[in-house]
Amino acid sequence: MSGPNEDNNTQLSSHIFGDLLDSIIVDVASECHRIAKLGLDRNLEEEEEEMRLSAQARARVADPSNSSETNTKYVVDIFGQTHPSVATEIFECMNCGRSIAAGRFAPHLEKCMGKVIPISSYHISICLYLSIMIDSYYDREFCAIP
Amino acid sequence: MCLRSSSYTSPKPCKHLADYKLRHAFNGYDSLQNCLKTTPIGRTRVDNHNTKIPRCNFCNGYQGRLYICLMCSSISCSTHILLHTQSKSGHDVAIDIERSELYCCLCCDQVYDPDFDKVVVSEQIKGLCPGRSNKRRRLDSGMELDLKKSKRLIAMRDGRAKSCYPLGLRGLNNLGNTCFMNSVLQALLHAPPLRNYFLSDHHNRDECKRRYGEKLCLLCEIGALVSAMFSGDRSPYSPAQFLYSWWQHSSNLASYEEQDAHEFFISVLDGIHEKESKVRNSSKDDGDCQCIAHRAFSGSLRSDVTCTICGFTSTTYDPCVDISLNLDTVNLSAAEKTGLSTLSGCLNLFTRAERLGSDSKLHCQNCQELRDTSKQLSISRLPLVLCLHIKRFEHSLIRKTSRKIDQYLQFPFALDMTPYLSSSIVRSRFGNRIFAFECENSDSSAEYEIFAVIAHSGMLESGHYVTYLHVNNQWYKCDDAWICEVDEGIVRASQCYMLFYVQKLLYYKANKDLSCNASVESR
Numbered sequence: 186m187s188g189p190n191e192d193n194n195t196q197l198s199s200h201i202f203g204d205l206l207d208s209i210i211v212d213v214a215s216e217c218h219r220i221a222k223l224g225l226d227r228n229l230e231e232e233e234e235e236m237r238l239s240a241q242a243r244a245r246v247a248d249p250s251n252s253s254e255t256n257t258k259y260v261v262d263i264f265g266q267t268h269p270s271v272a273t274e275i276f277e278c279m280n281c282g283r284s285i286a287a288g289r290f291a292p293h294l295e296k297c298m299g300k301v302i303p304i305s306s307y308h309i310s311i312c313l314y315l316s317i318m319i320d321s322y323y324d325r326e327f328c329a330i331p
Numbered sequence: 332m333c334l335r336s337s338s339y340t341s342p343k344p345c346k347h348l349a350d351y352k353l354r355h356a357f358n359g360y361d362s363l364q365n366c367l368k369t370t371p372i373g374r375t376r377v378d379n380h381n382t383k384i385p386r387c388n389f390c391n392g393y394q395g396r397l398y399i400c401l402m403c404s405s406i407s408c409s410t411h412i413l414l415h416t417q418s419k420s421g422h423d424v425a426i427d428i429e430r431s432e433l434y435c436c437l438c439c440d441q442v443y444d445p446d447f448d449k450v451v452v453s454e455q456i457k458g459l460c461p462g463r464s465n466k467r468r469r470l471d472s473g474m475e476l477d478l479k480k481s482k483r484l485i486a487m488r489d490g491r492a493k494s495c496y497p498l499g500l501r502g503l504n505n506l507g508n509t510c511f512m513n514s515v516l517q518a519l520l521h522a523p524p525l526r527n528y529f530l531s532d533h534h535n536r537d538e539c540k541r542r543y544g545e546k547l548c549l550l551c552e553i554g555a556l557v558s559a560m561f562s563g564d565r566s567p568y569s570p571a572q573f574l575y576s577w578w579q580h581s582s583n584l585a586s587y588e589e590q591d592a593h594e595f596f597i598s599v600l601d602g603i604h605e606k607e608s609k610v611r612n613s614s615k616d617d618g619d620c621q622c623i624a625h626r627a628f629s630g631s632l633r634s635d636v637t638c639t640i641c642g643f644t645s646t647t648y649d650p651c652v653d654i655s656l657n658l659d660t661v662n663l664s665a666a667e668k669t670g671l672s673t674l675s676g677c678l679n680l681f682t683r684a685e686r687l688g689s690d691s692k693l694h695c696q697n698c699q700e701l702r703d704t705s706k707q708l709s710i711s712r713l714p715l716v717l718c719l720h721i722k723r724f725e726h727s728l729i730r731k732t733s734r735k736i737d738q739y740l741q742f743p744f745a746l747d748m749t750p751y752l753s754s755s756i757v758r759s760r761f762g763n764r765i766f767a768f769e770c771e772n773s774d775s776s777a778e779y780e781i782f783a784v785i786a787h788s789g790m791l792e793s794g795h796y797v798t799y800l801h802v803n804n805q806w807y808k809c810d811d812a813w814i815c816e817v818d819e820g821i822v823r824a825s826q827c828y829m830l831f832y833v834q835k836l837l838y839y840k841a842n843k844d845l846s847c848n849a850s851v852e853s854r
Binding site: 219 | 341342394496509566567569575673741742744763765811813814815820823
């Protein structure tokens with residue numbers, strides 16, 4: 186049952202809500218007005234153009250009927266040259282002087298400069314075997330029967 | 332090509348505002364200053380110090396927008412403000428009480444005046460932390476690359492330049508998983524300040540060897556590279572000597588496996604800087620350093636940490652040679668069906684005010700207590716060459732896994748960095764009021780033009796880097812030994828990892844220097 190008070194309260198609260206809403210709307214409008222008048226959003230058109238060009242580009246690349254340059258294998262470069270998948274130019278290693286093919290230079294240099302020594306289990310067992318041999322040799326030496 | 336003037340310009344006042352200012356100058360503003368009050372949320376309103384609710388003189392209403400006349404301080408509502416102007420001649424300008432915005436009654440529109448904004452802002456600043464002054468470290472008056480020197484571009488041409496393609500275009504052989512190196516080198520060698528520096532022989536290799544005798548000098552190596560690239564020989568070059576020198580410099584990164592291009596980029600800049608600081612025997616911090624790496628790439632980031640209770644802000648500046656951006660995948664609005672990530676979205680994310688968690692409270696000098704804080708980054712000084720690094724490789728320490736984010740990122744060819752400058756960010760905190768910013772560099776431009784894109788394709792461990800270069804209005808794809816012409820659409824659609832922009836002024840100058848003269852070739 187809604188008495189006169191209830192009606193007043195409902196009216197009052199919707200009135201207050203309306204005021205608050207108006208205030209918020211004017212706040213946003215005032216801020217946007219300032220931004221527009223001061224030219225702070227001047228680049229909007231350029232930005233939209235960039236977005237459009239990007240979307241266009243993506244659509245073209247995604248289209249399977251287009252011969253995409255990224256998908257086709259290279260035949261010749263702009264200078265009319267072709268290149269093998271592994272570079273074959275030969276030059277001297279500046280660390281050890283050996284002749285190395287360009288495409289294999291990095292792995293060679295790594296080992297050559299002693300940066301990383303690949304220790305495999307095979308190597309370990311060989312080293313162990315050798316050290317045992319050396320030890321036993323010395324033992325024999327000192328235990329030599331006079 | 333007309334260059335845009337600074338995008339932050341004061342608008343022309345309307346006739347009525349101009350008249351008012353002529354007749355009354357700042358009298359109205361000054362008398363109002365005492366009546367301005369800033370609320371905790373940062374909004375400034377006009378408060379007449381009366382305890383009465385402001386009401387319209389005509390209708391006694393208190394709802395809607397109320398305006399206070401600058402001349403007689405009488406209050407009118409939006410319906411009756413025109414009546415007030417008509418009844419009293421010369422009373423044309425009023426102020427919106429709630430928002431402290433100027434309103435021209437005759438134009439029936441909000442108007443803007445820098446002098447008024449200045450009054451409002453000084454009031455806002457006073458209200459932020461009463462009794463304490465915000466001390467800010469003054470920025471050095473920026474280092475400017477001597478543009479005259481870099482203009483001295485010595486073009487080395489010989490008969491081997493069989494084509495009329497721009498000089499400097501030359502493939503780089505992959506020496507075994509070294510595409511990360513090749514891609515960065517292509518971008519670096521075509522950065523106008525670096526290219527000009529080395530081509531004009533600013534670092535003379537013979538003299539360097541003579542004076543310092545050291546075998547390792549990254550500057551010499553880069554110089555040798557530049558000479559080779561611009562020699563006119565178009566067969567792919569093997570940067571073996573460079574690799575050797577670099578591995579000696581960054582022994583921790585020396586290994587055969589595929590590296591991160593960005594890490595390599597930082598390492599090269601570091602190598603250049605190291606040599607320079609050894610030469611000058613100085614330990615200047617990066618902001619003042621005059622080595623070519625810093626002159627080209629160094630900028631300054633400003634970090635504002637604000638106490639959420641009292642508003643006291645502590646500001647620090649840090650130099651940077653690039654900006655690493657997180658992808659804005661989180662912020663994609665529901666409305667965007669395509670779910671598009673954009674560079675401006677990433678930059679917005681970077682400069683967004685972030686509330687630091689309650690577990691990282693900081694000590695506020697004003698409150699003298701541990702408080703919740705909010706942190707905001709902005710760019711206080713832009714570099715000549717802007718390198719933007721997109722963080723696509725996520726390394727989770729907890730799960731000990733890494734993954735690559737393949738999300739496409741839209742990026743523009745022309746970039747305006749104005750919204751991310753400290754001046755813009757700080758101004759937006761004050762509601763975009765017009766006021767002079769103490770460290771504003773009005774002479775340096777915020778407009779950039781793209782010249783190189785490093786794109787990554789494939790997976791984390793077995794991916795491939797290529798570089799797209801923009802030279803003389805044509806895009807070229809540099810894929811190790813292969814140099815090809817590509818349409819700009821290919822570049823736009825690529826998965827960018829590092830973006831290289833140069834200040835527009837330098838860009839157009841640089842392209843003029845490089846433009847190929849076909850008639851000279853046919854000798």
